[in-house]
Structures are given as structure tokens and as C-alpha cells.
Amino acid sequence: MLILFTASVCFAQTGNKAIVETYDSQGNKVKKERRNGKLVTTRTISLGPVIDRPFNPDTIDKNHVVIQVYKKYDRVYIYYKGKFLSAFHCVFGKNKMGQKYREGDKRTPEGWFSITDVRKHGKWEYFLGIDYPNAESRKNHIMAKSKGYILQDARIGGSVGIHGVWKNGDMAIKNKFHWTDGCVSLSNKNVALLARICKPGTRVYIGWEK
Numbered sequence: 001m002l003i004l005f006t007a008s009v010c011f012a013q014t015g016n017k018a019i020v021e022t023y024d025s026q027g028n029k030v031k032k033e034r035r036n037g038k039l040v041t042t043r044t045i046s047l048g049p050v051i052d053r054p055f056n057p058d059t060i061d062k063n064h065v066v067i068q069v070y071k072k073y074d075r076v077y078i079y080y081k082g083k084f085l086s087a088f089h090c091v092f093g094k095n096k097m098g099q100k101y102r103e104g105d106k107r108t109p110e111g112w113f114s115i116t117d118v119r120k121h122g123k124w125e126y127f128l129g130i131d132y133p134n135a136e137s138r139k140n141h142i143m144a145k146s147k148g149y150i151l152q153d154a155r156i157g158g159s160v161g162i163h164g165v166w167k168n169g170d171m172a173i174k175n176k177f178h179w180t181d182g183c184v185s186l187s188n189k190n191v192a193l194l195a196r197i198c199k200p201g202t203r204v205y206i207g208w209e210k
Helices: 135-146 188-197
Strands: 002-006 009-014 017-022 033-035 038-040 042-046 065-070 075-080 083-089 111-121 125-130 161-163 203-207
Touching: 075 188, 083 188, 111 135, 125 188, 161 188
Parallel strands: 065 203
Antiparallel strands: 002 009, 009 017, 017 042, 033 038, 065 075, 075 083, 111 125, 111 203, 125 161
């Protein structure tokens, strides 16, 4: 929840809705509206879409950025100093549901990761690598073999990250074309913005839903 204060008004934001509370000069809540026969101190307003909410990357301290990726919603959420900043559309591999256990399964790994490098990419505009496989990924890989989810000679894979699309390929994101081998793909404009506010060590969470 994001709390914003302006003069005598407090906005408590959750998603794209805000609860508005008004205060007088003494810090007391002011009853502003009559609802169902009662004066109330709060009202809910719509803030519009949270997708592609503009921000200035030059004002962002990279030490305080956290990225959260949710497959169910095809979204990359950006948090800055613990507060929601913006969100981008994204796509995955064709088998986006479920944990990644092996190389070639077209799945995106789930869990907490860290960005390992941020670099320009010849095909995908930018590539932000993540530390897959990390220790938790290796545990999942061993467990999957022990339970027969994958073959014993399956390899764990690697080279997973967040990147853009081919030149003039942003419609793949808009049309939710899940085309990657397991990476997270954004429009080239948005991955360039992400590259400007992330660095090696930036934490990234990937999951199915919030």
C-alpha cells in the first residue's frame, strides 16, 4: 500500500484504487460525504491504469528497486523503496504455468533471484540476466528427478533473464504471444527503462500470482 500526503488529504493507494481521507488543521478527519444516511470521512477514487505508469529513471536509486513478475497476469511490477512504481506487460514461454525443472521445458523459473548482469543485446534490445540456477533451483531439479517428474539425464539449463523482442516485434507483447524459451520478455521500450533502473544484485521475484 502506498501512502501519499498532500496538505490536508491522505491517499492510501492499493492497485489502481485510492482511499481518500481529508483532515483539518488540527489533524482531525473531516466528514466530507453523506453515504447511506451517515457522514463518512473516506471515499474511493480510481487512479486509472497502473500499466506503463510514467516515471523518470534518472531519479531512481538502483539500490532500492525490487522487481516482481507474475505469470498469471503477464505483468512485471516495479517497486521502489517499498512502494509500487509502475508495471509492464510481459510474456513468457509457451509453458508458462509451473516451476522450471529442466532445460528445454519452455518454463520460467519461480522464486527469488538476483540480476547478474545488465547489457545491450543484439536481438532483444537489452538482456538482464538472473542467477538461475541458484541453490533453490538446484534443489527443485534434484527433487523433480527423485519424483520422476523429469528424466535422470535431464539438465537444469541456464541463461534465463528479462529481455526485449526482435526489431519491430512489440506486438508480440501486446498480443500475449508467449514465444520465449523461458525468459521474461518485455517491449523494447520497457526493457530499456528497466535496464536503466536495475543493476547486478537487484532482487527479482517470479511467481504465478500475488
